[in-house]
Amino acid sequence: MKILAIETSCDETAVALLDISGSKSKPDIKILSNNLFSQIHLHQEYGGVYPNLAKREHQKNLPLLLEKTLQEAGEDPENPNIDCIAVTSGPGLEPALWVGITTAEELGAKWNKPVVPINHMEGHIFSVLYKVEGKALKLPALALLVSGGHTELVLVEGFGQYKIIGRTLDDAVGEAFDKVARMLGLPYPGGPEISKLAKSHREKGLDSVFVFPRPMIHSKDLNFSFSGLKTAVLYKLKSLGPIDSDTQESVARAFEDASVEVLIEKTRQAIGTYDELQTLIIAGGVSANSYLQGEASKLAQEFPHIKLIIPDPSLSTDNAIMIGIAAYIKSEDNSQGATTHPIKAQGNLSLEK
Ligand code: KG4
Numbered sequence: 001m002k003i004l005a006i007e008t009s010c011d012e013t014a015v016a017l018l019d020i021s022g023s024k025s026k027p028d029i030k031i032l033s034n035n036l037f038s039q040i041h042l043h044q045e046y047g048g049v050y051p052n053l054a055k056r057e058h059q060k061n062l063p064l065l066l067e068k069t070l071q072e073a074g075e076d077p078e079n080p081n082i083d084c085i086a087v088t089s090g091p092g093l094e095p096a097l098w099v100g101i102t103t104a105e106e107l108g109a110k111w112n113k114p115v116v117p118i119n120h121m122e123g124h125i126f127s128v129l130y131k132v133e134g135k136a137l138k139l140p141a142l143a144l145l146v147s148g149g150h151t152e153l154v155l156v157e158g159f160g161q162y163k164i165i166g167r168t169l170d171d172a173v174g175e176a177f178d179k180v181a182r183m184l185g186l187p188y189p190g191g192p193e194i195s196k197l198a199k200s201h202r203e204k205g206l207d208s209v210f211v212f213p214r215p216m217i218h219s220k221d222l223n224f225s226f227s228g229l230k231t232a233v234l235y236k237l238k239s240l241g242p243i244d245s246d247t248q249e250s251v252a253r254a255f256e257d258a259s260v261e262v263l264i265e266k267t268r269q270a271i272g273t274y275d276e277l278q279t280l281i282i283a284g285g286v287s288a289n290s291y292l293q294g295e296a297s298k299l300a301q302e303f304p305h306i307k308l309i310i311p312d313p314s315l316s317t318d319n320a321i322m323i324g325i326a327a328y329i330k331s332e333d334n335s336q337g338a339t340t341h342p343i344k345a346q347g348n349l350s351l352e353k
């Protein structure tokens with residue numbers, strides 16, 4: 001099945017042409033062409049993503065990326081040989097989502113091809129199907145989704161069947177990484193920057209100088225909260241005044257220690273609650289964090305019947321490949337019903353129906 005996938009939910013304009021076949025749990029995914037244009041440098045001065053700027057940039061870049069992607073795959077940009085167009089319809093920034101959706105609908109009408117709306121978080125979950133190593137993906141799975149907008153524990157009972165069993169009550173963990181990075185004078189997006197400093201601090205064999213709170217770690221549910229942790233870092237930095245680079249590393253490390261410990265502990269609790277689980281998926285931008293990956297591997301060793309899968313590093317942050325993969329899953333899944341047109345941008349689209 002040839003799928004043209006479009007992603008414009010946040011600050012990456014991404015287009016991919018994929019040829020996917022085989023079973024849903026171990027599909028054969030061929031990337032015929034893949035292009036991504038990041039707006040990160042433009043949003044850096046705001047310390048985060050500015051929705052109307054994102055929209056304008058998507059409008060400018062999407063047509064160019066579409067043409068480039070089709071040409072690179074040897075397709076006629078005026079009449080490509082594809083089976084469908086997949087587009088992110090939410091969650092995300094609505095002005096940004098609309099750019100992808102209206103373009104996909106226009107092309108669908110022009111080429112007479114179906115347009116499939118895709119939930120961005122479903123894309124993150126199934127990003128792990130790309131290069132899934134060894135055996136097929138076994139369900140039910142628990143997915144820890146960690147991105148700039150989401151922190152969720154999702155029970156993946158089957159393809160297209162999701163139950164959110166835990167979520168953040170305030171900031172997403174990626175958002176907390178970005179905000180703490182900003183407090184430390186580091187550029188957006190802050191996750192990779194914090195991670196670098198924290199890693200350097202650990203590699204020096206230094207003990208953690210600061211200890212930040214682990215919000216809700218002992219709460220009786222599977223929810224998260226990161227806003228208090230962020231505020232604790234802010235107060236600590238205010239009390240310290242100007243800091244040197246060692247202290248900066250130390251703060252970054254203490255923040256990463258605290259946030260990752262909460263993510264891992266809640267995941268441990270969730271695994272303990274659902275004993276039929278076969279797989280633990282960790283996906284979304286923050287899944288690129290090497291410390292989180294290391295702690296997740298240790299956690300997985302406690303549960304030998306569970307296989308841990310983290311996406312290929314090229315697919316942890318936003319991309320169009322994961323949107324195409326999710327469209328393939330959906331195309332084979334009759335439970336989801338027919339698409340209602342026109343497709344609407346849904347900023348708060350949930351994985352639960
Ligand atoms: O999934 P994603 O690309 O976009 C959203 O859907 O939000 O995630 C972006 C988030 C940003 O907050 C970024 O700081 C974070 O992922 N991130 C990381 C790392 N790489 C990206 N956070 C921690 N450590 C990283 N290595």
Ligand code: ZN
Nearest residue numbers: 147284285318
């Ligand atoms: Zn994302």
